[in-house]
Structure formats: structure tokens, C-alpha cells
Amino acid sequence: MASLLHLLLLPCLLAAAAADLAPAPSPSPPVPNLTSILEKGEQYTTLLRLLRSTGVADQLATQVRNSYDGLTVFAPNDNAFTKLPASALNGLGDQQQVELLLYHVVPRYYSLATFKTASNPLRTEASGPGGMYSVNVTTSTGDDLVNLSTGVAAVPISSTMFAEFPLAVYSVDDVLRPEQLFGRAGEAAPAPAPGQAATAAGTKKKNGAPKNDVAAEPTAATAPAEEGDDSASAAAGRGSVEWGTAVAFALMAVVNLVGAA
Numbered sequence: 001m002a003s004l005l006h007l008l009l010l011p012c013l014l015a016a017a018a019a020d021l022a023p024a025p026s027p028s029p030p031v032p033n034l035t036s037i038l039e040k041g042e043q044y045t046t047l048l049r050l051l052r053s054t055g056v057a058d059q060l061a062t063q064v065r066n067s068y069d070g071l072t073v074f075a076p077n078d079n080a081f082t083k084l085p086a087s088a089l090n091g092l093g094d095q096q097q098v099e100l101l102l103y104h105v106v107p108r109y110y111s112l113a114t115f116k117t118a119s120n121p122l123r124t125e126a127s128g129p130g131g132m133y134s135v136n137v138t139t140s141t142g143d144d145l146v147n148l149s150t151g152v153a154a155v156p157i158s159s160t161m162f163a164e165f166p167l168a169v170y171s172v173d174d175v176l177r178p179e180q181l182f183g184r185a186g187e188a189a190p191a192p193a194p195g196q197a198a199t200a201a202g203t204k205k206k207n208g209a210p211k212n213d214v215a216a217e218p219t220a221a222t223a224p225a226e227e228g229d230d231s232a233s234a235a236a237g238r239g240s241v242e243w244g245t246a247v248a249f250a251l252m253a254v255v256n257l258v259g260a261a
Helices: 002-021 034-041 046-055 058-065 076-084 085-092 096-102 196-206 213-259
Strands: 071-076 123-127 132-139 146-149 154-162 168-173
Touching: 034 046, 034 058, 034 071, 034 154, 034 168, 046 058, 046 071, 046 076, 046 096, 058 071, 058 096, 071 154, 096 123
Parallel strands: 071 168
Antiparallel strands: 123 132, 132 146, 146 154, 154 168
């Protein structure tokens, strides 16, 4: 009877022993942090400052946590920002700076290998009045060289800083400049809005009056002066005539007196 009971309990005992010996589930990997990756790189202080001042750093951190497709970030180093003209970055408004930063983010995880099968153009997270901003990617056969073309310049990926789903971060030696903000290669930047041009023209006209408007004023001012001169001349003439008449009467009187004597 005891042996039968042991046989009946044996499967339960074996299952309990197996459960005790099974490894505990491994903890889920931590979510990668973009700012920590950039800080570790030590050459991205300008990019970090812009990401934090515009709030884009917090936006991307939320996307990394919640995205099913992941993110790919192209990170310009400090030397890349020094290549920009002095007015290029300072001339951008707050919203344009956000667009410039988001132009360096693709809403999908790309390894260097998957860039080779990517379909151009790649949509970035930047957008403006004309729609979404995009970038074209070209690769070389047999190696992992990847070039990014913006329409303004071609920029190669210089190194991989981090590449584990859901986040890939690649270093670039030039700032990616969208043509919507900087114009196409060989072309000037977008012209000011017509309203701004009209305002500038109005200010210029207000500050500098046309010459014909200025020249018209002296002519009107000289008319009364000429009339005054004519009056003075007429008065002088009348005075001369009256004086001559008086002298003539005096001479006639003298002649009469001499004749009477």
C-alpha cells in the first residue's frame, strides 16, 4: 500500500523538483537612454544643449520607451556645429531649431546592414508647411559605408555609437541641413515672406523721401518773396516821381520871381 502511494505521488514530486531547478526569468533589458549615450561620447555638448533646451530630449525618450519600430538618431559632434556659418544656427527660430533636430531622427530602427535594403527617401520626424522632411541613403557594396544626402550636402556616417533595438545612434561629422531650411545646394536660402519684404520696403521709403517731393517745397516758398520785391520796387518808383514833380514846381516859382523883378 505504501509503495503504491509513493508511485502515485512520484509525478508530483518530480514536477516540484523541476520547478525548483528551472532558472528564474531574466529581467527585461533597460531602455536605452539617448542623452546618456551622447554624454558618454564626450563630443556632443552642443547637440545635448539643443536637445534639452528645445525639449526634444524628453520627446525622444518617450518615443524610445513606447515605439514598436524603434528610432535611429544621427548625432552631429561638436566639430560639426563649428563648420556651420555663425548665423546659420542663430538665425533659426525656436520651431526651426526643433525641426533641425528632428531632421536627425528617423522613426525606425536601422542597423548598418538594414540601410542597404532601405527604400529612399527615408522619412524623418521633421516637418514643415511643405510636409515631412526626408533624407536619402546610399550604401557601398561590400562594406558598411553609409552616406546621407539631404539635398544640401552628402554626409557619411562616421561611427556607430549604439545599435541595439529599439535605438540606434550614429555619429556624423556634419550637421544634416534640410533644404527646406537652408535651400538646395548651390541655391540661396529661402527668401523672406512677402509680408516681411513689404514691411522692409515701407520702412525704407519712410526713412528716405523721394527727391522730387523735397524739391517741390522751395518753389512755393520763393513766390511770396518775389511779390514782395515787386511791391518794394513800385513804391520806390512812385517816390522818385513825386520828388521830381516838387523840384519842377520850385524851379518854375524861381523863374517867375526873376521875371517879375
